[in-house]
Each structure stands twice: as structure tokens, then as C-alpha cells.
Amino acid sequence: MNQTVDAGVKALSQATASTAAGQSRPHESAHLHVAGAAPYIDDLPELQGTLHAALGLSPVAHGRLLHIDVAGLKALPGVVDVITAADIPGTNDCGPVIHDDPILADGVVHYLGQPVVAVLSHDRELARRAAARLKDFVQIEPLPPVLDPLQAHAQQQYVVPPMHMARGDVPTALAQAPHTVQGRIELGGQEQFYLEGQISYAVPKENRGMLVHCSTQHPSEMQHAVAHALGLHAHHVQVECRRMGGGFGGKESQSAVFACVAAVAARKLNRPVKMRPDRDDDFMITGRRHCFVHDYTVGHDAEGRLLAADVDMVSRCGYSADLSAPVMGRALCHFDNAYWLPNVQIDGFCARTNTQSNTAFRGFGGPQGAFAVEYILDTVARRLGRDALDVRMANLYGQHERNVTPYGQVVEDNVLQALIGQLVHSSDYRARREAVNAFNATSPVLKKGLALTPVKFGISFNLVHLNQAGALVHVYNDGSILVNHGGTEMGQGLNTKVAQMVAHTLGVSLERVRVSATDTSKVANTSATAASTGSDLNGKAAADAAQQIRQRLLAHLAAKHQVPVDTVDLAHDVATVNGQTVSFEDLVMSAYVARVQLWSDGFYATPKLHWDRNTMQGRPFYYFAYGASVSEVLVDTLTGEHKVLRADVLHDVGRSINPALDIGQVEGAFIQGMGWMTTEELVWHPTSGKLLTHAPSTYKIPTASDCPADFRVNLFTNENVEDSVYRSKAVGEPPLLLPFSVFFAIRDAISAVGQHRVDPPLRAPATAEAILEAITAVQASA
Structure with missing residues (x-):
């Protein structure tokens, strides 16, 4: 380092020594990450006698478990022991809220990929090979599976009772509205795809103690799950987690099955046990973001203002409750997103299907709820022949009587008008809208699209006591x-x-x-x-x-x-x-x-929180985080391919504790949300129920080449009105909703094929196939 630079670094260090908050400081483990010296659980030295566990998975989606040939499995090469539900000394359950989630299948199998046995070996590969042969050693009487959430909804098969949120008189408002629109919105799920997979390493300790190194977002819940599985008290179990290689919600509750299996095996054999599934098994065993189907009827006026909304939300929950109830609750609470809705009726249905039990994912239902109202407003704007931005602004939360959410919380910290106004100016939205229209008028094959979408995201746990x-x-x-x-x-x-x-x-x-x-x-x-x-x-x-x-x-x-x-x-x-x-x-x-x-x-x-789960009314959030983004895309109407040409993001993190980290979180959330909106498609076999997109070869997450060539991310100058830490605002989940603008820019480009006279029936994710289907529909109706 030359003297000039060295002096500058020293001066910066001295200037920020006692003002550590508010400064862009490196991630505390960044130097270890880049050097490959940050140990994750699989990097920990294995103790002498460590055994490796692999899970044998159900080969059918639904059936009665009649017999497991444990002796036959034990006779396979390298197998030390086989663990079944009968070997669990305590409770065979790892459900986080409702106790309906067995650690290992017992009596009935509920989805293709459900853990049935755990095979132990000195060698991980031998354990995996033996576990993969479970289908040769198990007898299952098949039962009819329910694989589609709409089928489950029709049969009223739910993991929790339906939820309802209402305000105003929806039937009367719909009847009196100058315009009404009906439709269905299909929104796919998303795999967390954390870089470090699920893993637990259980080590028996003295006096019935158990140490579990677990890659988890919720060590206390893992402690309790393991204690219950072992039939012990919480003080017998110590759970430690130094770092994870990503979580995104996938390690909030669903790390439990791996922690419990490792601990049960370690207790039975009195030896350390490591449980690390490979990526395919991780996909097949664990759940992900909930797929949603929204059926809606809305009434609006000539300016596009929503006068009434009647919405049914159906989510694919999988076979057990997991966190589906609070996910649906947050979806209902975020349907309003940034908009005043005077009359609203929202009904949420958590459909039970014979598929992986879905769970938390960054945004926790909020993105699914907010996406619905954005889709509706985009449709309303097109039917009125107005710019979607103008319709969004007409519905935006304002002052006085237009600042109360459907669940009764006053929006006290609203910065939407100022934030969006700043972004419209800095992104040159209006001029670019004219340029996009001019381009499309002379380009029959390649079409450009442009969209601006806002975000209002509530911050706090749904359950008050968790805060x-x-x-x-x-x-x-x-x-x-x-x-x-x-x-x-x-x-x-x-x-x-x-x-x-x-x-x-x-x-x-x-x-x-x-x-x-x-x-x-x-x-x-x-x-x-x-x-x-x-x-x-x-x-x-x-x-x-x-x-x-x-x-x-x-x-x-x-x-x-x-x-x-x-x-x-x-x-x-x-x-x-x-x-x-x-x-x-x-x-x-x-x-x-x-x-x-x-x-x-x-x-x-956290102060000020109160919530009535029965009436769906109260103050579930301490404050709101806001943001907005503008995306411009190019769509090839012959292939369905698209490219994001430019993305402008302005996001509110309050008074930032660390601007560099916050900008990084916004950038990462945008790309992850963009993947959900465009390329990450989940596909189950329609009759067997097998997840077909269970590996990187069949499931496409965004890569560096998918990032916008022109990507402009800025933090909105603001300070939290609530007494949060350093007057900052949360940044983990809210920016995941920002790339809605990518989806609606694609929809705008497709709409240009029919001169914006036909509303494109585009589903999410907007894969090339989905884009082509929507283009074909527009062309047929134009």
C-alpha cells in the first residue's frame, strides 16, 4: 500500500472509531470468506467414531406403511445401523406450531420424498447408497394422493382452518362500482437454494447431554425439537450455530428433521452422528415458498381507484401445517401493499397436498399477497388505457382517512409519495415510457416493457411474543x-x-x-x-x-x-x-x-404490538419499510426470452447502520425475487407427485449473466419514526418485492404485441414458455 493511500485509510479509521454505527464497514467474516477460512459445520473436524446418516425416502406420495425390512437394510455394505420411528425415545414430531410433522414416517407416508428411515455408516457415500435402496426393503400400500392445491381446496382439505379479513361492504361497493374485473392469478413457489445445504452434527455429552451443531435460523426451536425427540429437558440439549451459508427461511423450521435424526442416532449408538443430505435429497425432503392461486373480483372507477376487492387466496401447503398459517396471515396483511382499499374481503385457504410441506421463505407470504394487488392494478390500468404508474399513484396510501390498513393499523410513517416521486425523477420514467412506446411502434419482433412498482412491508413477527x-x-x-x-x-x-x-x-x-x-x-x-x-x-x-x-x-x-x-x-x-x-x-x-x-x-x-388472530385486526407491525423500483426489459416474441436492460431501485432502510451491507441486501433480494418472478419454476409429476425440478440441472436460479446490465441501487434518505435500533429499518425481506417491476415490465412488453388492447394472461414465473403462451393469447384476441 502506498503512503498516500495508507494515510487515507488510517484517517478514515480514526474518524469512524467511535461512530461505528452508520458507517459502511466490511462484513465481520468477509476476510475469512474470501480466504476459504470461515468454517461451516461440515468443516468442523470430525470426532473419532463419527457416523454418517442418510435418509431413506418414501417412493410414493401417499400410502400405508406396512413393513420395513430393517434387517435387510442392515445387511447392505457398510451399514452400521438403521433408525426407524420406533427408535425415537421421545415424541416423533418436529412440527413448529402444530404437532403434525413426524421426524420419520410412522403408519402413513404423506409425500414422495418423506424420510422413512435413517441409515448409519462410517462412510457417507455407503450410507447414501444403502438409503437409496429403501424401495427394495419397504412395503407401502398406495393411497390416492391429492397433488393439486385447487383440488384440495375443492375437497376442503386444509392444514389449518380458513382465514378471513374484511373491511367495509364489499357486495354493495361491487354492485355500485362503474367497472368490475374478475380473474385468476397463478403464482409459483420458490426453492430457497441456500449455498450450504441442511446439516446437523450431534455429539453425545455426559449425563444425557447432547451438543448439536446445526445450520439453523432458530437454535432454540432445534433445542426443543431435539429434547422432545430424546424425551429429555431443554437443559440437556445445547445447539450451536456459528454461521450458515444462507437460509432464506428454509432453515427456520425445516432444519429440525435433520437435527432430530442426528441426535436420535447419536443417543442410540452413543457416538457422534453427522446428517448432511445432498442437494437432490434436500430438494425432495424440504419445503419452500408457497405457491398461490388468487381468484379476484374488483370494482374500480374511471381513474382506476379500487372501490372494492373480493379475493380468495389458495396456497399449496403440503402435507403438514409447518408455518403455513402465519404465512397465509402475512399474505392477507400484505394484499393492500401500498394502497388504500376502502372495501375488501380476503379469504385465505391453506390447502393440504401430498407434497413437501412448504415453509418460510424471505418475505413469508408478504410477497404473495402484495403480488396479487399489483397484478390487479396492472390489469385495471390496461383496461382503462392508462399508464399503470398513474393508476398506482391514484390508489396510493395518503393522509387522513386513506391511511388505515384493512387490518386496522394506521400507516403513520408513509414516505411513498416522496420516495416514488424521487425515483420517477431519477429514473427518467416519463421520458423512457415515451421512448419504449416509440421503439415498440417500429419493432415487430423485439418488444420493450417498462414498469414501476412500490413496496410497503410490515416489520415484526406475526405472533407478538416472538418479538x-x-x-x-x-x-x-x-x-x-x-x-x-x-x-x-x-x-x-x-x-x-x-x-x-x-x-x-x-x-x-x-x-x-x-x-x-x-x-x-x-x-x-x-x-x-x-x-x-x-x-x-x-x-x-x-x-x-x-x-x-x-x-x-x-x-x-x-x-x-x-x-x-x-x-x-x-x-x-x-x-x-x-x-x-x-x-x-x-x-x-x-x-x-x-x-x-x-x-x-x-x-x-418490541413495543406497541397487538393482534387478534380471530378477527385479523390490530397492530401486527412495529413499522413499515418502503421502496420502489423501475425495470426496463426486452422480450423476444419469437422465443419468449427476455433481458432486463436496466433496473433503478430506491429503498428505505431508515437511518442505515451499515449502508454497504444494506445495499448488498437490496441487490441480493432484487436478484432473488427476480428469479422467483422469471426463471425459478417448480414442477411436480401430475400423477406420482415427484418433484421433477429437484436439482440445479432442472431448476434455474439467476446467475451473474441475468443481472441487469444497468443496475442502480440507492438508499432513500430517511429516519425511522419508531425507536428502532439506531432509527434504522429492516432490510432482509422488503426489497424482495422490488422486482415485481421486472414481471410487470415483461407483461407490458407482451401487451405491446396487441397494442395494449388485450390484457396478457401471464403467469408467474414468467418463463420463456409462459411468455410465449401469453403472447399467443394476446395475438389470438387482438
Whole structure:
């Protein structure tokens, strides 16, 4: 490094030493990631005697489990033992809410791919080979499967009772509306496709203890699931997670089956057991984002304002409840997205199907609900011959009587008008709309499309009691600081933000702070790192602990110098008192000698929340995060291929704790959501129920070549009106809704084929096949 650059780096470091929050600092493990030195669970040294488990999966979608030839499986090469449901000493269940999710099948198999047995071997490959032969050693009497969610809906087969949300008089408003529109929206699911697959490593400990290294977003839930499976108390089980290679919701509840199988096998054989399925088995066993079908009838006026909306939402839940109820609840709460709906009736149906049990995915139902109203407004605009942006703006939440959601929460922090106005200007939307129309008028094969879509996303867990977190902060007598909290690091930068908040609160440099692995023996009863609340909850809890230590240090220094405590300060790694300065290290040592407590626990519970699940009314969200995006696409009408030419994003993260991390999260969410909207298609065999898209060869996630060539991401200047951590806003889930603009830009391009006189029946994801089908329909009707 040359002297000029070196001096600049040192100056920047000094300038930001005590203002750690609000600065773009590197991810705390970035240097380990790029060096290949960040250990994940599969990198941990295997203890002597470790066995490898592989799951034998059901070969049918539904049937009675009559017999398992355990002896025959044990006789296969390399097999040490075989675990069945009969070997589970406690409860054979790992359902997170409703206890309807067996660890291993018992009596009935519910989907093709359901775990039936676990095969143990010294060699992982031998275990996998033996498990793959389960079909030769099992007798199953087939039963008729229900594979389609609409079929399940018609038969009223649900994993939980239907949900209802209503406001106003929908029948009367529909009857009086100048215009009505009816339709169906088909929205596919999405595979989490975390880079690190599911994995658990269980190690027996003394006195019936069990240590489980688990790649999970919810260590406390894994602790409880394992304890129940072993027939033990929670204090017998310790779950640890240093980092995950991605989660996206797929490791919130569904890491449980792998943790429980590893722990049950480890307890039976009294040996360490590692459970790591390969990618194909991971796809076949676990669930993903829920597919949705929306049937709607809406009434609107000549300006496109929605006067009434009657919507049925049917989701594919799979065979068990998992988290389908709160996913549907959030879908209902996000149908309004950014818009005032005076009369609305929404009914949600969680269809039970003989497929993988679907689960959490980034956005947790919110994207599925919001997509429906965006689709409806896009259709209304086209039928009126208006620009979809103008129709969206006509429906936007405003002031006074137009700021209450259908579930009764007042939208108090609305920045939509200002944010969208800024994006319209910076993206040059109006001029580009004219340019797109001019291009399409002279281009018969290639068509361009343009769309702007907004986001209003509620932040908090659906269940009020989950909105809590704890943390521990230790200050050692050399001035270094160790933090432990209940959140999990899955690459999103949570530990970095928590460390920044601790450094900021104590008035010291970030380099002093280290965050240790999430561990149920340190912070108990934690909530999942989900619902975009990781930084909000754990950052607040850690700051609370740090603030207590800061107050003790200042009180000690004030007493020592016999001055009022409010005349003492601590910033830039230095305490000041009576015009004198004391280094942080000397202050800490002085406090230690004086027997001042240098560690503290912190706790945070989100205020103001209340929710009635029966009436679907209350305040389920602490605040809202906002954003908007403009996308321009090019569609080849002969092949159905598309390309995103440019994307402009403006997103509200409040007062950013770390702008670099936040921009990275927005970029990543946009690309992941774009994949859901365009290429990531799930396909099940119509009669066998086998998931056909169960590997990278058949399931297409976005790659670098799919990123917009011109990708402009900016953070909206704002500050949270609520007392969130550093007045920031959550950034994990909300930006996943931004690439709706890509889908509707594609729909706009298809609409140009018929001179915008025909509403394209485009389904999501907008694959090349779906685009061609929509083009054919437009051409036939034009």
C-alpha cells in the first residue's frame, strides 16, 4: 500500500472509531470468506467414531406403511445401523406450531420424498447408497394422493382452518362500482437454494447431554425439537450455530428433521452422528415458498381507484401445517401493499397436498399477497388505457382517512409519495415510457416493457411474543469486548451490525468487538432470525447490555474523581473527566480493580404490538419499510426470452447502520425475487407427485449473466419514526418485492404485441414458455 493511500485509510479509521454505527464497514467474516477460512459445520473436524446418516425416502406420495425390512437394510455394505420411528425415545414430531410433522414416517407416508428411515455408516457415500435402496426393503400400500392445491381446496382439505379479513361492504361497493374485473392469478413457489445445504452434527455429552451443531435460523426451536425427540429437558440439549451459508427461511423450521435424526442416532449408538443430505435429497425432503392461486373480483372507477376487492387466496401447503398459517396471515396483511382499499374481503385457504410441506421463505407470504394487488392494478390500468404508474399513484396510501390498513393499523410513517416521486425523477420514467412506446411502434419482433412498482412491508413477527431478544456483552480487562446474542448469521451481516451497535453505544472502535457463535447455553429462549427482525431485536438487546456497562463505567469514573456523572464522557476510545483523558483500557482496568461489573445481559421486546388472530385486526407491525423500483426489459416474441436492460431501485432502510451491507441486501433480494418472478419454476409429476425440478440441472436460479446490465441501487434518505435500533429499518425481506417491476415490465412488453388492447394472461414465473403462451393469447384476441 502506498503512503498516500495508507494515510487515507488510517484517517478514515480514526474518524469512524467511535461512530461505528452508520458507517459502511466490511462484513465481520468477509476476510475469512474470501480466504476459504470461515468454517461451516461440515468443516468442523470430525470426532473419532463419527457416523454418517442418510435418509431413506418414501417412493410414493401417499400410502400405508406396512413393513420395513430393517434387517435387510442392515445387511447392505457398510451399514452400521438403521433408525426407524420406533427408535425415537421421545415424541416423533418436529412440527413448529402444530404437532403434525413426524421426524420419520410412522403408519402413513404423506409425500414422495418423506424420510422413512435413517441409515448409519462410517462412510457417507455407503450410507447414501444403502438409503437409496429403501424401495427394495419397504412395503407401502398406495393411497390416492391429492397433488393439486385447487383440488384440495375443492375437497376442503386444509392444514389449518380458513382465514378471513374484511373491511367495509364489499357486495354493495361491487354492485355500485362503474367497472368490475374478475380473474385468476397463478403464482409459483420458490426453492430457497441456500449455498450450504441442511446439516446437523450431534455429539453425545455426559449425563444425557447432547451438543448439536446445526445450520439453523432458530437454535432454540432445534433445542426443543431435539429434547422432545430424546424425551429429555431443554437443559440437556445445547445447539450451536456459528454461521450458515444462507437460509432464506428454509432453515427456520425445516432444519429440525435433520437435527432430530442426528441426535436420535447419536443417543442410540452413543457416538457422534453427522446428517448432511445432498442437494437432490434436500430438494425432495424440504419445503419452500408457497405457491398461490388468487381468484379476484374488483370494482374500480374511471381513474382506476379500487372501490372494492373480493379475493380468495389458495396456497399449496403440503402435507403438514409447518408455518403455513402465519404465512397465509402475512399474505392477507400484505394484499393492500401500498394502497388504500376502502372495501375488501380476503379469504385465505391453506390447502393440504401430498407434497413437501412448504415453509418460510424471505418475505413469508408478504410477497404473495402484495403480488396479487399489483397484478390487479396492472390489469385495471390496461383496461382503462392508462399508464399503470398513474393508476398506482391514484390508489396510493395518503393522509387522513386513506391511511388505515384493512387490518386496522394506521400507516403513520408513509414516505411513498416522496420516495416514488424521487425515483420517477431519477429514473427518467416519463421520458423512457415515451421512448419504449416509440421503439415498440417500429419493432415487430423485439418488444420493450417498462414498469414501476412500490413496496410497503410490515416489520415484526406475526405472533407478538416472538418479538423479543436477549444478548450478553462482556468487557475484558484488556479493553476487548465479546458479544453473544440470540440471532444467527447467515451471510446477511447481522453480527457486523450488532458489533457496530455495541461499539457505538460504548463509544469505542469496532475493532475491539468480537461476536461469538449463537449458542442456546448462553442466550436462552430466542426467536428465529426471521421476519427481517434480526438486527432490530438483537441489535437493541446488545445495545441495552452495552448501555448498562457504559453507565457503570461512567459512574465509576465520576465517583473516583468526585464529579457529577453527567460531566463524564466516553467516546473515541477515551473517557474525559475534569479535562483529563483516560484510555478505555485504563478505565476498564480501574473499574475491574474497583469490583465494577464489566459484563451485562440485555433484553428487548418490541413495543406497541397487538393482534387478534380471530378477527385479523390490530397492530401486527412495529413499522413499515418502503421502496420502489423501475425495470426496463426486452422480450423476444419469437422465443419468449427476455433481458432486463436496466433496473433503478430506491429503498428505505431508515437511518442505515451499515449502508454497504444494506445495499448488498437490496441487490441480493432484487436478484432473488427476480428469479422467483422469471426463471425459478417448480414442477411436480401430475400423477406420482415427484418433484421433477429437484436439482440445479432442472431448476434455474439467476446467475451473474441475468443481472441487469444497468443496475442502480440507492438508499432513500430517511429516519425511522419508531425507536428502532439506531432509527434504522429492516432490510432482509422488503426489497424482495422490488422486482415485481421486472414481471410487470415483461407483461407490458407482451401487451405491446396487441397494442395494449388485450390484457396478457401471464403467469408467474414468467418463463420463456409462459411468455410465449401469453403472447399467443394476446395475438389470438387482438
